Amino acid sequence: MLHLHSLRCLALAIAVVSASAAPLYQRPVNADCVQLDGGSTDVVQLYPDQWRLGGDEDVTNSFETQVTTALGFTVTYFPAYKVVNNTIAGEVYVLYQCGADAPPAASFPEGTKFFNIPLTSVSAPETVPYAFLENLGVTDRVHDVSEYVASPCGQALLACPTGSRASPGFDELSNVTALEEGVGGSIDGMLSTSASEYPKSFALSAALDPGALNRAEWIKFVGLFFNLEKEATDVFDAIKAEYDATKAAAATKEADKPVVAWAQYFSFPGLGESYQLSFDPYQTQLTEDAGGAVLDRAALAAVKGVQSTEDSPTLSYSWGEPGAFATQDEAKAAFLEALSQADAIIDETYAFDPTAYTPDTFLSTYNLTAADLAAVPAYAGKQVFREDGLLSFNAETGEYGMDWFEGAIARPGQVLKDLVRAAQPELAAKDQGFTWIRNLFTEQPAVVGASNCAAKSACSAEPATICPFVTMCAAGQAPAILESNADGTCTYAECGQASALQPAQAAQAPAPATNAAAMAGPAIVLTVLIVAFVEVLMHFC
Ligand SMILES: *[C@@H]1O[C@H](CO)[C@@H](O)[C@H](O)[C@H]1NC(C)=O
């Protein structure tokens, strides 16, 4: 009996081990990878200077260049790989070119994650990272998206005829087993927003940066994983140029600054109800760059009954609790007094159905009458706006998604245009539409769906080629890319011809990492893990 039992246990252990070994991810057939025939990565730069990320460059020696950005990540370029350090999330990523060997894991701190780049199949379980992938033009490399995605092409993925490509849900994001079982077999990277135990996950820490432009600049971080440093820089430069031009055109004299109030009626079970004025750093920055000014927070905070907390810049007008106003009438009066300074109001109140939120909804939600608001310039001048101008609709759940919390973070240049239009309507061209910030009195939200996705191949499995920067020739030459062709082929300068590239000098090359050395580390770890796992199971049996 005992013998049979043990045998069954062993069988079970083996079954569990093989079941938990997810299918190996297969790289699609395209020309992303370097062909090492006749060449060697020991003596050439796979990431030549002209395609590297710019930044505060600090050249340490001829084999590595460190680029530090103000954003919270650094990249160090080695001849055949790059090391990216997300100093906000506390994660280190080794990105090595497909076709070349990974550097030995033992050379890096424990917990370092390895990615074979360019990534070809990425999971985007949160909405903001998807907007960055889209801005970078790599949606053909997105495997799955959050079911709350607002972008039309994201929605198209959810509606793929071959089956919805919905990402693992929020609860699963901290469960490595669930992630590996769910999407692990289909992806080579997961772009999330925070550090994770999951080896395929890498963190876009954009939202932790309060600056509108700095957030968007994280597209350069994403670009590193696709060898699209230059493209990412071009996208960011265009966003910055748009932002700076809009800001310059909107500049106002100190005395003429229109005042913008970011307001909401807040109500949540357990958290009570209140009128609120928001002063998030990004809101203040956008308002000022639009030529406007926010309300005088310090003066308002000094009003008896107005509450604020150390960790939030929001001012709260609640009632019936210690330190708050005695009655709703008193809170309302103080709130109206604050709004009487506002030339424009951005109403941030949550609405289950933003398409049904009208000026009447505004009045009833805030429990105000038109007479109450007669002395508020923003209301009298019909300058009340909402951030719900661009929406998605999920027919299954009946819920709307707001692109304000997704695409707007990646596109601050366009956001600023919306804000100038709200703060200084006289400046905006007559026919200038809105993207996110709509006028509550005169404009309706746009609801976009999968059919608005311009990309024809949202569901296709084969991503377009990202050409390696160099090709390999004999004698350690590596001519540079001349052209990435529409048919997925890559044209390089001819072998034997002098190219713009300076191959690293062989004499100074670091000790070559042999295939065996590069592979031994991970293979041994894996074997040890499996043995330990079987032992635990058998012990248990
Ligand atoms: C990553 O950055 C952190 C914080 O600056 C630093 O302490 C750490 O040594 C860096 N790791 C690597 C591998 O560069």
Ligand SMILES: *[C@@H]1O[C@H](CO)[C@@H](O)[C@H](O)[C@H]1NC(C)=O
């Ligand atoms: C993690 O996911 C696995 C597989 O879905 C599940 O069996 C397990 O209970 C989950 N663990 C936790 C802590 O939720």
Ligand SMILES: *[C@@H]1O[C@H](CO)[C@@H](O)[C@H](O)[C@H]1NC(C)=O
């Ligand atoms: C509206 O405010 C008044 C006090 O100003 C209060 O008595 C009334 O209950 C409020 N109505 C709603 C629906 O909250």
